[in-house]
Amino acid sequence: xxxxxxxxxxxxxxxxxSCDTNDDGFYNNKIIDVNPxxxxxxxxxxxxxxxxxxxxxDFSRYQTEVGQTGLxxxxxxxxxxxxFAFSYVIEKQISATEWETIFVDDxxxxxxxxxxxxxxxxxxxxEYNSADETYEYxxxxxxxxxxxxRLSFGYNSNSTKNVELRSLNKPKDIKLNLNSAVANLDNSGxxxxxxx
Amino acid sequence: MKKILVALLLFxxxxxxxxxxxxxxxxxxxxxxxLSAILSSKISVSYERFFTNDFSVGxxxxxxxxxxxxxxxxxxxxxxxxxxEINPYVRYALSKGKTSYYFAEVFASYNGxxxxxxxxEENGGTAIYTxxxxxxxDIAAGGSLGYKMxxxxxxxxELLVGFGYNFLNTDKSPDKISxxxxxxxxxx
Numbered sequence: 001x002x003x004x005x006x007x008x009x010x011x012x013x014x015x016x017x018s019c020d021t022n023d024d025g026f027y028n029n030k031i032i033d034v035n036p037x038x039x040x041x042x043x044x045x046x047x048x049x050x051x052x053x054x055x056x057x058d059f060s061r062y063q064t065e066v067g068q069t070g071l072x073x074x075x076x077x078x079x080x081x082x083x084f085a086f087s088y089v090i091e092k093q094i095s096a097t098e099w100e101t102i103f104v105d106d107x108x109x110x111x112x113x114x115x116x117x118x119x120x121x122x123x124x125x126x127e128y129n130s131a132d133e134t135y136e137y138x139x140x141x142x143x144x145x146x147x148x149x150r151l152s153f154g155y156n157s158n159s160t161k162n163v164e165l166r167s168l169n170k171p172k173d174i175k176l177n178l179n180s181a182v183a184n185l186d187n188s189g190x191x192x193x194x195x196x
Numbered sequence: 197m198k199k200i201l202v203a204l205l206l207f208x209x210x211x212x213x214x215x216x217x218x219x220x221x222x223x224x225x226x227x228x229x230x231l232s233a234i235l236s237s238k239i240s241v242s243y244e245r246f247f248t249n250d251f252s253v254g255x256x257x258x259x260x261x262x263x264x265x266x267x268x269x270x271x272x273x274x275x276x277x278x279x280x281e282i283n284p285y286v287r288y289a290l291s292k293g294k295t296s297y298y299f300a301e302v303f304a305s306y307n308g309x310x311x312x313x314x315x316x317e318e319n320g321g322t323a324i325y326t327x328x329x330x331x332x333x334d335i336a337a338g339g340s341l342g343y344k345m346x347x348x349x350x351x352x353x354e355l356l357v358g359f360g361y362n363f364l365n366t367d368k369s370p371d372k373i374s375x376x377x378x379x380x381x382x383x384x
Contacts, residue, residue, distance in 0.1 A: 028272025030314050030325050062322060070323045072316075077324045171271040174314060174325055 029175045030077075033066040036181035039086060039137075039163045041151060043184045045193045052110050052140030053151065053193070055088060057126045057165075061133045063178065075128065079173030082128045084135050084165040087121045087156045093148040102141075102149075110140035121155040126165065143195045151191045153182055160189030219294050219349040219383065222246070225254075227354060227381030237262040240377060244287070256283040256303075256375075269312065276332065276370050279309035283375065285340075296345035303340065303375065305360055308333035311368040334362040334369035352381035 038059045047053065061075035075081065091099040106117050114137035115125040126135040143149070153163040165178040185191050229240035237260065244254035258281040269277040285303035311332045314325050338360020345353050358375040 026272050027275040027312060028314075028327070065323075068316070068323070070318055070321060073322045073324050077326070174327065175272075176325070 026175070028171075028173070029177065031177040031179065032072070033179045034063045034072075035066075037183060038165060038178065038180035039153070039182055041182075041184070041191065043191075047143050047193060047195045049143060049146060049195055051143050051195070053090065053143060053149075054110075054138065054140045055122075055124065055151075057086075057114070057124075057135060057137035059126075059135055061128070061135070074167070074176055074178065075133070077174055078167040078169045078176050081167040081169035081173070081176070083168040084126045084178065085168055086124050086126070086153070086163050086165045088124065088151060088153045088163070089121045089155045090141055091150050091152075092145075093150075099150065104142055104144070108142050110142070111138075112140070113138040125168075146195050149193050149195060151193070152185070152189050154189045161185050161187075219346060220248075222350070222383045225352060225381050225383040227352060227379040229377035229379050231376070231378035232258070232260075236260060236265065240379075242379065242381070244381075250289040252287045252289075254285050254287070256285065257281070258283070260309075269310065272312075275312050276368060277310040277312075278307060278370060278373070281305050281307040281373065287342075294346075295349065296343070299342050299344060301340045301342065301358065303338055303358070303360060305336040305338070305362075305373055305375075306333070307336060307362070307369070307373055309369075330368070332365055332368035334365040336360040336362040336373050338373070338375065340375050346383065350383050352379070352383055354379040354381065 039055065039057045041055045042053065061073055062071040063074055065072045074084075090102050092102050094100050101120060104118055109116050109118060109122075114127045116137075116139040117123050118141075122139070122141065124137050124139060126137040128134075129136050152160075154160050157164040159179065161181055162179045163182050165180065167174075167176045169175065223246045225244040225246070227242040227244070229238070229242070232238035232240045238258055239260075240256065240258045242254055242256040244252050246252045260279055265274075265277060268274050283303050283305045285301045287299045287301040290298040290300055309332060310329050312327050312329050315328045316323055316325055338358055340356055340358020342354055342356040342358075344355075347353070354377075356375060356377045356379065360373050360375065362369045362371060362373065
């Protein structure tokens, strides 16, 4: 019996040690702060039903990194990533203290540049335009009913006043995360607007 | 024909003599770790020299070329890739049986491999981030527990679990190294 206990102890230790890896970090990941304004939106606080709220991005592959001299080539850094992704949320006020996420069908989004899909948040894809070496996104979100609304960019990040754009590229290439401040957000990271 | 007969008789005599000798008379053992070979494409061979007073000393040498570990390293799941270990060890038998017993060991480890970091490179007015791979070496110390059993007083099966800590170059090397295996060996 004692021998079985020893063996069980030995094997359970073996199991747990075998499970140990040094992979609690993601070592192909690089996070940098870049100039503000990579993503913008229409700063209008009053809309009518049927209008669209447009979110826009049009930024160069050459970015100024905060604290560094010289422009950073984000296209080459990422092994020629064709897409930088980011997310944002549009919510409607349903009571004095409660807000709910607005869901619309993807087909209702007005996609002019890049691509987007809508679920718990809008997942926006800035697509690389080799003609002018910029990443581009311009998508309108339909405002279908009256009420108080708000827009925020912190759904998939710890940041409130920044948007995080993440490169989508091959697993072996560097994943670049660009932090860029978004204008016209309040201190809690929201932009409030009305639909009449 | 006569020569062949003499050779066969000699061989029979050697084998017979080995069978008759007790396990305590056999002071040397070679082992191969089958668990590491199967699970992580690691070649791990060991030699152990036995003394009369329950102590033994040995040397273990590992070389790893695992496709999965290499992929993890390239895809950034780890920032170091251990390739080799040279592990001298001292063991003490915890139980008195000769054909099956528990043991404890202390070991040192000279280990090395590849290390990856992201660095910024300036090039003619623009810059990029790129991954730089360099080599690391380190020295670790640790302990293990194991269980060993013999069949026909020569064929060894050994279970071993242990770990140690690197202490010279942990910016690049893994903090911890494990010494886990199921070894098959021959004692002579």
